[in-house]
Amino acid sequence: MxxxxxxxxxxxxxxxxxxxxxxxxxxxxxxxxxxxxxxxxxxxxxxxxxxxxxxxxxxxxxxxxxxxxxxxxxxxxxxxxxxxxxxxxxxxxxxxxxxxxxxxxxxxxxxxxxxxxxxxxxxxxxxxxETVRLVRSKEAVPRFDGLDSMLGKDIGVEKVSIAAVLLLGEGDGKFRDHVRIYPTAVDALRDLKAGKLAGVLAHRSEIESVVGADARFDLQQVHFQRLPAQxxxxxxxxxxxxxxxxxxxxxxxxxxxxxxxxxxxxxxxxxxxxxx
The missing domain is CATH 3.40.190.10 (Periplasmic binding protein-like II)
Structure with missing residues (x-):
């Protein structure tokens, strides 16, 4: 052929x-x-x-x-x-x-x-x-029963980040008035350690590298519908x-x-x- x-x-x-x-x-x-x-x-x-x-x-x-x-x-x-x-x-x-x-x-x-x-x-x-996690101040939020425990509390996020998009859009924007935007997650985490924030939503690696084993803070897994849990x-x-x-x-x-x-x-x- x-x-x-x-x-x-x-x-x-x-x-x-x-x-x-x-x-x-x-x-x-x-x-x-x-x-x-x-x-x-x-x-x-x-x-x-x-x-x-x-x-x-x-x-x-x-x-x-x-x-x-x-x-x-x-x-x-x-x-x-x-x-x-x-x-x-x-x-x-x-x-x-x-x-x-x-x-x-x-x-x-x-x-x-x-x-x-x-x-x-x-x-x-x-x-x-990598995962997104919430780190909170135990003094500012003594008890954590989910993300709603942070209502009315200042939460830091990095600008133009997954964390910022998730938090600003969560619950039809119910956290929006207390979301504080930072140039980087490291800046937000430093303010958390200085007592200026109740929590920070960021990558787990960012949180661990700045907060470490500081007993004043607790790392929390939070669920967002638009984000894979794993x-x-x-x-x-x-x-x-x-x-x-x-x-x-x-x-x-x-x-x-x-x-x-x-x-x-x-x-x-x-x-x-x-x-x-």
Whole structure:
């Protein structure tokens, strides 16, 4: 049976592309090795994971680079309007302002829907499960029987955050008059410790890193209909064709977990590791 000329040409092109894919992935890994450095993109101002002072993602990135026999080259970047923008700018294309892409991007949600939408990005190696929690002052709110216990009390949230959206919209806005907006969750948590707030709604990692084991405060799980009760996993991302690099990083991350180094990195920053 003979294929029409167009179909035959298409078949040959597909076969050639398929044969080329492993070579491209291997070439990418060889290029990283040759450079001597692993370029890792981390978010700016995402304490305790990444900031000017370092963080969990920075330490994990350094440990991964060490496992590959490479130096770490950090590429901090500001969050875009959408995650797709960040993946485009930092993983597979580069920013129009001239920076990026990196070899690896940290702190990417490991979500099936997101992964299905990304044909140029490989998302893998989840290393933490994040959740939203409420931390309250026991003095300001001695008894907690659910979020309504906070009615009439000042609650801090970070601007343009999941916590802010959830709290401002909860119960048709019944908490709105007492929601206090802060530049960062860390700022809100510091005011909580100073007695200026009754509570803060934020990521669990943010709360643990600032409040720690301070007996004056209590960490509460609160239910929001629009938020998964189990939170969301975060992992890493590389270009889709960088298979060898992804496999090497996956192996390195597994070794960090098995050796206890991953847990020690979280503990260093006051955060309890939560398996994805």
């Amino acid at each position: 003979f294929f029409p000329l167009m179909h035959a040409a298409a078949a040959l092109l597909l076969a050639a592309a398929t044969l080329a894919m492993p070579v491209s992935a291997h070439a990418d890994m060889a290029k990283v090795k040759q450079s001597g450095s692993l370029k890792v993109a981390v978010y700016k101002d995402m304490a305790p994971f990444s900031s000017e002072a370092g963080g969990i993602d920075v330490d994990i990135a350094e440990a991964l680079a060490g496992k590959l026999g490479l130096k770490l080259a950090l590429l901090p970047f500001p969050a875009g309007e959408e995650l797709g923008d960040d993946l485009r700018n930092m993983v597979w294309k580069g920013h129009y302002l001239g920076y990026g892409p990196a070899d690896l991007m940290m702190h990417v949600p490991v979500d099936r829907r997101l992964m299905a939408q990304q044909d140029k990005v490989e998302i893998f190696a989840p290393y933490y499960r 939170g969301w996993a975060v992992g890493m991302a590389v270009r889709k064709d960088a298979r060898d690099l992804a496999e090497a990083l996956q192996k390195a991350a597994a070794e960090l977990t098995a050796s206890g180094e991953m847990a020690r990195i979280f503990a260093k920053h006051g955060v309890q590791p939560v398996a994805p």
